[in-house]
Amino acid sequence: MTKEPRLTRALGGAAPPAGPAALRRANLSQVLRKLRDHPSLSRADIAEATGLHRATVSSLMAELLERRLAREVGVEHVGAIGRPRRAVTLYGAHVGALGLEINVDYIAVHGIDLSGRVLVERREVFDAMGSGPDRAVRRLGLAAKGAVEVMRRAGAVPAGIAVAVPGLVDVARGVVTLAPNLYWHDLPLAEQLSAMLGPLRVPVRVDNDANLAALAEYTSGVAAGTPHLVYLTGEVGVGGGIICGGELLRGADGFSGEVGHLSVDPNGDQCGCGRIGCWETKVGLAALVRAAMPEQAYGLPGMPVPDPDERVADIARGLSAGDRRMTEAVAQVGQWLGLGGSIVANLFNPRVIVIGGYFASLAQWLLPHAQEQLQRLVLAGPTARCRFVASTHGFGAASRGAASMVINQIIDDPITILEQRPHPAPY
Template sequence: MTQGQHFTRLAGGAAQPAGHASLRRTNLSLVLRHLRDHGSSSRADIAEATGLHRATVSNLMAELLERRLVREVGIEHAGTVGRPRRAVALDGAHVGVLGLEINVDYVAVHGTDLGGRVLVERRVGFDAMGSGTNHSLRELGRVARQAIDELTRAGAGPSGLGPGDLAAAGASGIAAAGGGIRVAGIGVAVPGLVDVGHGVVALAPNLGWRDVSLASRLSVALGDVRAPVTVDNDANLAALAEYTSGVAAGTADMVYLTGEVGVGGGIIVGGRLLRGADGFSGEVGHMPVDPGGSRCGCGRSGCWETKVGLAALVRMATPDQAYGMGTTPVPDPEERVAEIARGLAGGDPLMLAAVAEVGRWLGLGGSILVNLFNPRVIVVGGYFATLARWLLPFAQAELEDLVVAGPAARCRFVASDLGFGAASLGAANVVINQLIDDPTAIGSPPVRLAAPQPTAT
């Protein structure tokens, strides 16, 4: 062994240099990404598209088949001559991913398998703003455990295991048995400043959280569910979901705005999420726009979200249902917005005036973002999207009036079609990307036991 060279042991038992293991992970990821982005392909087509040698692709495919991350899907014929090619496709139906979001008045869940098939999706009304950190984390853990149980049951069919067997085996036992879904990763979206590397929420003003070790505390709450937990800002995750599959998918320069009680921003520049030096960029809701304005949850006055957040709209449009009045049960944000939409459609003057006021402030803050980042679109989510037909004309007019570059900036407001679930979808997508980055972290291929050898008598 050369001095200083490190070795690792692969599934087949042979020792290989650590660099070889890293290269293999990279190549496995390259093949999976190709299948995810292009659908079923033959081994020869994958080799041609990725630049890998055909023998290398065949070797990688054998491991991916063992790990049940790809499946054979049939025969492809390359023209009228030549041997038929057997095609493969991304599988991973036994690998579960959970995206969660905890916000001021709800907890959202988006559960999928590795291929993106949605298996669990819901939003539960919950007063996180008034419940305190410990109670909120207990509720988050409860919703997560319930979703994990549903994901596990959703994959029980192929193995023939019933609910009783699932409870006895647990997630890891089901995976070992060869059936069911094993949750391989959990992502959590939070409206606040997040230390992503450590899974710590540094500050979430509207939740009243400071220095909360969310990843580790949720892991403890989930007990024997051995799945890594990733935590990130809700607007960042929603922006990534929009960039991947939203109305402005693929737009290299865009801003996403959450339309919640708090207003956050996810900023895509040159096709990449802008995080900043400490990962805290995008807190656009706390731009000061009115020094004499209302007090914000962050402790300052006149922040942008005090003008355009859902709480501001509800206070103006339906003052008898304003946030902080202790309503039980807590209304779902879509229920609040649906009521306002009905009033707007009916010509309610109080609601029309409220939306016009919010729209103008939305355009003012949007002009600041356009002057700073020169995005092509500002995608608005949450309640902004639901009320877009009334809200965005005012916002667009104000933006065009205030942007320094004028028409040359060519930026427009666009309503998201992902709804209030954009952040939990983004959280799930981030976990899927992490798993595809390192397929070897998903689980070991089946262990082949050596045939028993005859013993001498």
Template structure:
């Protein structure tokens, strides 16, 4: 027999059993995730581990093979004299996962196949702050079309696209409610990107960039697997992704993690959100550039907007040369980083605060003052045992997390992927 059906909730709150289609979808997902976690194994092993009947596993496996999500990888023998068993493994080499991020001064891309093979990874400098929403979405569409072509040439068609945006995102509708550093209000990014893609029918989801970066850190970063952590994006603005008990904290409306707008200085500078003294006016990259190299500050019409990596390298050169203005600006950011971090530790008691983006590039100079400030201000003192760690994912953390979210969507619903393409030889005959 198959697994017992888990009830769902109807609109009136009463428990309802899963229908046949929903149960099959759940069982397909169960098998696929088992293969993702355990690697190759036989159908019998899958049945024993999942509690599914062996006949059910065989039936499910036939569908997964037809969809190209698994492949047979040979035989294995149970015991010294047992019958050989045909092993299967996760495949999905023809299924792509495309993660993207559009930020103030760049578009980042990370494309993989279902098994994790990286197909494309790049970052394109682009002044989204200055170009406005229409031109920005047109450029996002152009980049997306080009990347999809690259993925198809590598043998994979995207099974989904997730786009990260720095701001408040209604992910259910694909609408950016408010992105202060981009100047976007109520922008239907998912619908607009679908229009840009024309006839390409690919599911498009939009999410907050810091949430996506946190997912990447939790799954593959320096503190991977840490059940309670905060991930900070070091961009022009500052966003936070919060992992509590191994799960991303989204809040009632999906707007949690806007840590850059914590009010820390009532007499401070005006923020892009319209308020005064937000944390990102103290530690955002725009604030550091303005203090360290005021002649090249963001927003000056006379200054081109280069890739953020180049801006960071210039700050690092100033530190290496012992430039007093640069050293003072970085030290000040470090102190404010620790002050804001102490608020997060008092609220969420994380074990680690992972700092990404430009924070990670300048971590050697930023972490000592930040850690000292945090330890002085955290109410639990040494008992909190929280430390700053520099991310190793660079400015591509959000796009990497976006691609992993696509993979998770497919794992949750393998029926979203059609049958595997049939290989043909040059003469057009099936192989």
């Protein structure tokens, strides 16, 4: 898995108190982090990389092997006559992490084990915008229960669940303060989902979808490891996740990144947030569908909500066939994408703006217009060297990032996992 040098500290909260238990936790975390960041390492490699004494590493590794959080995978020979070293890799097939995303028109699921092996991945069409919060949370709970059952059949018990939501989230309380496109206000999502899961007793966290998608891009995306990047969701709503100096930028109240509500046209359309001329009214998927396929626009009476991939595929086919209306609509969205991207670039000076969701699916048609506007409007000009790149995670970036956040939390504080006796299973 790709190295992520400092982001876990930004997500993990306050440091634990000092003392022998805290030292053990920190040492175990160091070892697990090194194993996560490399396909395999010897004990000597880990000692050298962490600065821990070899005897300490051997003791920690014995514990990790006993608990099946690591396993030996072979022997490495160093030099012509050097002693063989037993290589170790991250394992933890019995430890799961579940990421969920609920958006305007779908629910996405991404479940993995500690080593990153994908156990369940799916997306279902769901009209969350028109369903109301109670029905939406019930549907989300059913999706979570189904995913947990699949993971358990694979031998992995989820150690945590993280939910991505398109809106402002009070992360500490698990409350969705405002999700304008879902019409949610002050919804205690973590509490409600935990109650639905009942006897499963799995910790639930909630975070902004763009923040979690930015985490996925930073750890395993097209710009993995880039210390200064911005991720833009390409959904009905448009949000931004900002990685600055290798850390997620949250802001004073945790509400940073709401770039979709930058005011770009005082005479424009009303946004779901109630304001006029927000950027997402120009570049969100609903805006594109309304311009390119008005007969299939969001919110029309009696119009079912299709999978967003289906809408985008229809537009892509039209573009390939030279459909004039669709070509003009995408060109206009591309120009607005570049204009808003230039504001983001002028504010945060990222090296890369990663575009996700439908932006990525239509990148070959959108990006020439967007990049031209970006280069024209960024104050620093060519010296800033900022570019748009298309994500390869599709509409699953946020759920993938949610699962990664759970893994990060486990690795930052592995004690609770170590205290759980794993189900016996062969290597």
